[in-house]
Amino acid sequence: MNKLRLLLSLLVFFLPFGAQAALTIEIVGGAAQQIPIAVVPFAQQGAIAGQQDTIANVISADLRRSGMFRVLETRGVASQPHELNEVNYSDWSAIQAQALTIGTIENLPGNRLKVSFRLLDVYKQNQLVGMEYNITPAQLRMTAHKIADVIYQKLTGEQGVFATRISYVSKANGRYSLQVADSDGFNPQTVVSSVEPIISPVWSPDGTRLAYVSFEKKKPIVYVQSLVSGQRTVLANFKGNNSAPSWSPDGKRLALVLTYAANSQIYSINADGTGLQQLTRTTAIDTEPTWSPDGRYIYFTSDRGGSPQIYRMSTSGGDASRVTFEGGYIVSPRISPDGKSLAYIRRDEGKFRVAIQDILSGQVQILSDGAKDEAPSFAPNGRMILHATKIGGRGALAAVSADGKVKQRLSEAGGDVREPAWGPFVNQ
Numbered sequence: 001m002n003k004l005r006l007l008l009s010l011l012v013f014f015l016p017f018g019a020q021a022a023l024t025i026e027i028v029g030g031a032a033q034q035i036p037i038a039v040v041p042f043a044q045q046g047a048i049a050g051q052q053d054t055i056a057n058v059i060s061a062d063l064r065r066s067g068m069f070r071v072l073e074t075r076g077v078a079s080q081p082h083e084l085n086e087v088n089y090s091d092w093s094a095i096q097a098q099a100l101t102i103g104t105i106e107n108l109p110g111n112r113l114k115v116s117f118r119l120l121d122v123y124k125q126n127q128l129v130g131m132e133y134n135i136t137p138a139q140l141r142m143t144a145h146k147i148a149d150v151i152y153q154k155l156t157g158e159q160g161v162f163a164t165r166i167s168y169v170s171k172a173n174g175r176y177s178l179q180v181a182d183s184d185g186f187n188p189q190t191v192v193s194s195v196e197p198i199i200s201p202v203w204s205p206d207g208t209r210l211a212y213v214s215f216e217k218k219k220p221i222v223y224v225q226s227l228v229s230g231q232r233t234v235l236a237n238f239k240g241n242n243s244a245p246s247w248s249p250d251g252k253r254l255a256l257v258l259t260y261a262a263n264s265q266i267y268s269i270n271a272d273g274t275g276l277q278q279l280t281r282t283t284a285i286d287t288e289p290t291w292s293p294d295g296r297y298i299y300f301t302s303d304r305g306g307s308p309q310i311y312r313m314s315t316s317g318g319d320a321s322r323v324t325f326e327g328g329y330i331v332s333p334r335i336s337p338d339g340k341s342l343a344y345i346r347r348d349e350g351k352f353r354v355a356i357q358d359i360l361s362g363q364v365q366i367l368s369d370g371a372k373d374e375a376p377s378f379a380p381n382g383r384m385i386l387h388a389t390k391i392g393g394r395g396a397l398a399a400v401s402a403d404g405k406v407k408q409r410l411s412e413a414g415g416d417v418r419e420p421a422w423g424p425f426v427n428q
Helices: 003-009 050-064 087-094 135-157
Strands: 024-029 034-038 044-045 069-072 099-108 112-121 128-133 165-172 175-182 189-194 198-203 209-214 221-224 232-236 244-248 252-256 265-270 286-290 297-302 309-314 317-322 330-335 341-348 349-358 363-366 374-378 382-391 394-401 406-412 417-422
Touching: 034 050, 034 135, 044 417, 050 069, 050 099, 050 135, 050 209, 099 135, 099 244, 112 135, 112 175, 128 135, 135 175, 165 198, 175 198, 189 221, 198 244, 198 417, 209 244, 221 244, 232 244, 232 252, 252 286, 265 286, 265 309, 286 330, 297 330, 309 330, 330 374, 341 363, 374 417, 382 417, 394 417
Parallel strands: 034 069, 034 099, 044 099, 244 286
Antiparallel strands: 024 406, 099 112, 112 128, 165 175, 165 417, 175 189, 198 209, 209 221, 221 232, 244 252, 252 265, 286 297, 297 309, 309 317, 330 341, 341 349, 349 363, 374 382, 382 394, 394 406
């Protein structure tokens, strides 16, 4: 692949798009040891009809798609408890449940709801955790995600990501739309829409802003948009192309790629658009920068060795060292939240797949099984990697666990989606 083709492949879409809709999820595989859990439909005490099933269904779906849980059928169990004193543990031992979730939904004044839940250890016959939420009806799905996060963390020891959000780009009726949705694809909201391509969305570390590239002015320009106020500002509109933004861990600066002087080189800039600093100075194409979680390094793609590979340099610039050596074509680096692993796209026998590399040992594992996978993005707990792929001739999103055992496909009915980015943990 020559330099011009490499640059263009990192700036524009080549696949057609269709109508946008909520994402649907198909799960393949699971962890070797799944925790069997029963989620009883919550009791409805004057709440909106049907909500007791909704919250239990969302919790169950979240736990299933983590790959860490085997959610058991509860309808055949004689007792359907909602309070602690109603639990007959022998009923749940009989279906081999190790954990049990029960709860209630109750109306409160002012069109509010009180959601209560308990997580129980069936073997020890005691309560592991109990919580209450005072919410509006519109917050019910997000509350279910938060409950699933509590369950996940209590039973696995790791922080759950069900209450986080994802972003992606879709296109319908000739317009590109940057969407933000819940982690399960529900509640998609349009951040910005344009008849020209929108690419490379990235979340700020606090989850309140998105940086992205828009071609609406007939050239790539980097924008930053608040998800709170909707205010949008131009971050980089220099001579030539402006592309591939990446936030520093503290949210104060961004790395980006400019053809400001000549070929594509990596720069850094303050989040308010001041303080532009050139970091690489080569005759090669240096692109796709991403910061290490500790803020010490920037990883990036470069063809300075003849073919695209991943390199690392100090965030202040200077000499860069090559990081990848297995494979002749490697692009799109992303660092895991703990800084120990590097995900990227690797070409093998004409197929582009997600791979993960241990940074210390250099050991590499191919994770995905598609032919045209791209744009990997780690979940904030590092357990899953969201990426773009192609299914049935259409662009779609997919996710794979960091050990390769759990795979998910997220697709829109009749449409194409691209450019995924998984948002950070935020306090909601």
